[in-house]
Structures are given as C-alpha cells and as structure tokens.
Amino acid sequence: MLTRTAWLGRLAPALLGLLVVAGWEALVRFNDIPSYVLPGPLAVAETLWREGPGLLAALLVTLRVTLAALLVAALTGVLLAALMAQSAWIERSLMPYAVFLQVTPIVAIAPLIIIYVEQPFLALLACAWIVAFFPLVANTAAGLRSADRGLQDLFRLYGAGRLQRLRLLLWPSALPHFLAGLRISGGLALIGAVVAEFVAGTGGSETGIAFRILEAGYRLQVPKMFAGLVLLAITGIGIYGALAWFSRLLLRRWHESALPPRS
Amino acid sequence: MNVFDGPLGRPTPASGLTVRGLTLRFRAEILFQDLSFDLPPGRFTCLLGPSGVGKTSLLRALAGLMPVRDAEIRCDDTGSPAGRIAWMDQRDQLLPWLNARDNVTLGSRLRGEPADGERARMLLAEVGLAGQAETQPAALSGGMRQRVALARTLYEDRPIVLLDEPFAAVDAPTRHRLQRLAARLLAGRTVLLVTHDPLEALILGHEVHVLSGRPARIAATLRPDGLPPRSAASPALAAMQAELLDRLANADSEGLP
Numbered sequence: 001m002l003t004r005t006a007w008l009g010r011l012a013p014a015l016l017g018l019l020v021v022a023g024w025e026a027l028v029r030f031n032d033i034p035s036y037v038l039p040g041p042l043a044v045a046e047t048l049w050r051e052g053p054g055l056l057a058a059l060l061v062t063l064r065v066t067l068a069a070l071l072v073a074a075l076t077g078v079l080l081a082a083l084m085a086q087s088a089w090i091e092r093s094l095m096p097y098a099v100f101l102q103v104t105p106i107v108a109i110a111p112l113i114i115i116y117v118e119q120p121f122l123a124l125l126a127c128a129w130i131v132a133f134f135p136l137v138a139n140t141a142a143g144l145r146s147a148d149r150g151l152q153d154l155f156r157l158y159g160a161g162r163l164q165r166l167r168l169l170l171w172p173s174a175l176p177h178f179l180a181g182l183r184i185s186g187g188l189a190l191i192g193a194v195v196a197e198f199v200a201g202t203g204g205s206e207t208g209i210a211f212r213i214l215e216a217g218y219r220l221q222v223p224k225m226f227a228g229l230v231l232l233a234i235t236g237i238g239i240y241g242a243l244a245w246f247s248r249l250l251l252r253r254w255h256e257s258a259l260p261p262r263s
Numbered sequence: 264m265n266v267f268d269g270p271l272g273r274p275t276p277a278s279g280l281t282v283r284g285l286t287l288r289f290r291a292e293i294l295f296q297d298l299s300f301d302l303p304p305g306r307f308t309c310l311l312g313p314s315g316v317g318k319t320s321l322l323r324a325l326a327g328l329m330p331v332r333d334a335e336i337r338c339d340d341t342g343s344p345a346g347r348i349a350w351m352d353q354r355d356q357l358l359p360w361l362n363a364r365d366n367v368t369l370g371s372r373l374r375g376e377p378a379d380g381e382r383a384r385m386l387l388a389e390v391g392l393a394g395q396a397e398t399q400p401a402a403l404s405g406g407m408r409q410r411v412a413l414a415r416t417l418y419e420d421r422p423i424v425l426l427d428e429p430f431a432a433v434d435a436p437t438r439h440r441l442q443r444l445a446a447r448l449l450a451g452r453t454v455l456l457v458t459h460d461p462l463e464a465l466i467l468g469h470e471v472h473v474l475s476g477r478p479a480r481i482a483a484t485l486r487p488d489g490l491p492p493r494s495a496a497s498p499a500l501a502a503m504q505a506e507l508l509d510r511l512a513n514a515d516s517e518g519l520p
Contacts, residue, residue, distance in 0.1 A: 156328060157327075160373035168372065253401070
C-alpha cells in the first residue's frame with residue numbers, strides 16, 4: 001500500500017501536466033488565438049481522434065524504421081565493441097571514426113545517404129542507425145573494459161580460454177553498460193528516423209509520421225502538426241519505458257542498479 | 264573423520280612449494296629481493312606482514328599471474344605449479360550474475376568441462392549453505408559469500424591453496440568461525456595464507472613467517488606449539504600475539520613518532 005506522501009509523489013507530475021494544459025486552453029480561448037497559430041489542447045485532441053487512424057499508420061512506418069535501426073545498431077555496436085576489446089590497437093584505430101560519425105550532424109549527412117541508398121527504407125534506416133550507433137559502441141566498449149581485475153586473475157588461474165572470458169566475464173560485466181546505451185539509443189533512433197524523413201521528403205510509397213507533420217505544416221493544418229508531435233512524444237516515452245523495463249528484467253537479480261533497496 | 268575419506272576430496276597428493284631467489288618490483292619499487300622460502304606439503308604456512316608490504320603481488324607471482332625473472336618456483340616433484348593452485352581472496356570474487364552453485368562450479372565451466380553439481384551441493388552443505396545453492400550473491404551476507412568462495416576454492420581440488428587475507432572483510436565472530444572451517448576443510452593441502460592479523464596467523468599456521476623491511480624479507484619464523492587451529496584463549500598464544508604486534512608496529516613505524 002502506498003502512503004499518502006507516495007500518492008502525492010505520483011500525482012504531482014500529473015497535476016502539473018493538467019495545470020499546464022488547462023492554462024494553455026485558457027490562453028487560447030481568452031485571447032481568441034486562431035487554431036492555425038496555436039490550437040488549444042482540446043482542438044489537438046479532437047484532431048488526434050479524427051486523424052488518428054491515418055496518423056497511427058504513418059507512425060507505424062516510422063516505428064519500423066526506428067526499431068530496425070536500433071536492432072542493427074545494437075548488433076553492430078556490440079560486435080565493434082567486442083572487436084575493440086580484443087586489442088588496444090584496434091580500439092585506437094576505430095574509435096576516431098565512431099566519434100566522427102557521432103559528431104557529424106545527421107541533417108547534414110542525410111541528404112547524401114538518401115542520394116546514395118536507393119531503397120527508401122534502407123536509407124532511412126541508415127540515418128537512424130548513424131545516430132543510435134555511437135552510445136551503444138562507447139558504452140559497451142567501456143563495459144567490456146570494466147571487468148573486475150581480481151576476477152580476470154581468477155579466470156586466468158582457472159584456465160579460462162579467450163571465448164569463456166568474453167562470454168562468462170566480459171559480456172556480463174558489460175551488460176549494464178550496454179543496456180544504459182540502449183536506453184539512450186532508443187530515443188536517438190526515433191530522432192534519427194524523424195530527421196531522415198524530414199530530409200527525404202516523400203521518399204517511397206509509404207510515408208512516416210514526420211513526413212505527415214511536414215505535410216500538415218505546408219497546408220497550415222497546425223492542429224494536425226500538434227497531434228503528430230503528441231504521438232511522437234508518446235512513442236519516445238514508450239520506447240524508453242520499454243527499454244528501461246527490459247533492462248530491469250535482465251539485471252534485477254544481481255546488478256546494484258536494479259536490486260530492491262536495502263531495508 | 265579424515266576429510267579425504269568423504270566425497271569432498273579425491274586424495275590429492277599434497278605437494279610442497281619451493282621458492283628461491285624471488286625478486287619482485289612494483290613500478291620503480293623493489294618489493295622483494297632474493298626472497299626464498301618453502302611451503303611444506305600438507306601444512307598451513309602464514310606470511311604475516313603490514314598492509315602494503317606486497318603480499319598480494321607475492322601471491323600473484325606464485326600463481327603465475329605476474330611475470331617473474333630468474334626466480335625458481337617449483338613443486339616437490341620439480342614441476343611447475345601452473346594448474347595446481349587455487350586462490351581465495353579477501354573480496355569474495357563471486358560472479359554476481361551466477362547463483363551460489365554456479366559460482367562454485369565456475370572452474371569447470373571455464374575449462375569447458377561438465378559441472379559436477381553433486382560435488383558442489385556437498386561442498387555447499389559442508390560450508391553450511393545447503394539451502395542456498397540457487398541464491399544469487401547479492402542476497403547473501405558477507406560471511407556467506409566468503410563461504411561460497413571457500414567452497415569454490417575446494418571445488419577446484421588443487422594441492423596448493425593461496426589465501427589472500429581471506430577473512431579480513433568479515434566481522435570478528437564470523438572470522439572466528441570461518442577460520443575454523445577453513446582449517447578443517449583445507450587440512451592436508453599445502454596452504455599459504457597471507458595476513459596482517461597476528462592472531463589469525465597464530466591460530467592457523469603450522470609456521471608463521473614475519474615479513475618486514477623494504478624490500479621485504481622474512482625477519483623471523485615462528486613455530487607455535489600444538490596443531491592448528493589453535494585456541495585463541497591459550498596464554499602462550501596471547502603472549503606471542505603481543506610480541507608479533509610489537510614487531511609489526513615497529514616495522515611499520517617509519518615516519519611515526
């Protein structure tokens with residue numbers, strides 16, 4: 001059972017949200033702001049309801065790109081980090097290029113990728129992958145390096161081979177770091193997919209949510225832009241929540257970050 | 264009962280260890296110069312020295328985890344000690360993502376052998392953790408974790424066992440129980456225990472070497488009367504403990520008033 005303070009703690013963010021939304025609605029109503037300048041939350045909700053099916057279909061397209069990019073980023077990130085863990089030289093040779101990918105703004109690279117990669121889905125995936133990739137590599141590489149020295153000694157003493165060391169010591173030690181990277185990259189992959197859609201324009205036959213927002217902007221359908229934004233925000237929060245849950249599920253029995261608090 | 268009659272140990276033939284002319288450096292500092300000593304087979308030998316004297320480096324060198332030049336480190340049959348050494352540390356060094364039983368059988372998995380679950384179960388029962396085989400280390404107390412580590416050390420069934428202050432991180436009553444448990448379960452093996460606790464050395468050691476100086480050398484060797492584990496209540500032991508504390512304090516007093 002939750003105590004009164006705990007209930008208040010849970011209610012506080014919801015109350016604040018309600019307050020802001022009510023203030024927003026009041027601002028729009030009292031000042032007679034036209035909906036193509038700033039729609040009130042009720043107008044946005046009404047648009048969301050009316051346009052819901054179409055927007056959700058578009059969201060699904062974007063979500064597919066996001067999740068595929070996240071999956072590919074996780075696989076390539078872990079592979080590259082494992083390669084880096086094999087020798088300091090490999091790490092030193094590869095890391096600058098990973099950083100290079102990370103610091104170059106995706107809006108600047110996306111047009112090139114869209115020119116070079118003909119298949120629209122793959123082009124969008126590549127853009128989202130570039131953004132999501134670095135936190136996974138950097139975190140996993142740091143995790144692989146962080147295995148306890150005493151345990152490394154023990155593994156050598158008891159005759160562990162390279163593969164056993166990687167599988168039974170380095171990888172579990174890196175898992176919490178990898179999962180932290182995954183939580184960051186989940187949101188970034190969504191941002192990458194959205195940015196790529198903005199740059200790509202119509203791209204293919206299917207259009208994602210970002211393109212719908214852009215389109216609504218051209219037509220001055222501002223409430224629809226807001227509705228799309230709301231959907232995107234909910235999706236981002238959903239991705240983060242799902243990854244946080246997944247992380248807790250994997251770590252709950254042993255890692256400090258997921259253990260129940262000491263009584 | 265002789266422990267070797269039970270399922271806990273195949274009769275591993277005890278082997279002593281001979282160390283001659285060992286020189287160890289840590290960065291620019293010489294920790295040990297031309298150090299020589301013997302570990303008699305089947306006995307507890309204690310190395311007693313203040314913290315920072317280089318005891319852990321010494322154990323790592325003996326275990327082959329650290330390169331040594333020119334030194335002679337060999338077993339009685341003149342073979343290399345590689346593969347004959349088990350290790351227990353003051354930190355339990357359990358893998359937090361494995362349960363107690365899988366931690367005990369870790370060595371098997373590392374060598375790609377099938378794990379001997381039955382043996383692990385008996386060893387856990389022997390250290391008083393029969394019901395905790397499935398428990399993760401995070402749910403065990405410090406003393407329990409150290410007992411799992413002891414069971415893992417025994418699971419390896421190696422003739423030579425190196426103990427690096429194995430009971431330094433637990434409270435005094437737990438330490439007392441663990442010392443007796445270790446003395447019983449490790450009997451018959453060649454054990455080297457490094458510690459900074461004179462009482463622990465006197466309770467457990469057939470022989471106690473006192474390290475001091477820099478580079479450290481063996482300043483004195485004590486052979487207390489009677490067989491370990493000795494009772495801490497004996498007046499002779501108390502007197503020796505006082506003497507050893509004085510000696511350690513003097514060796515450690517550089518720069519102190």
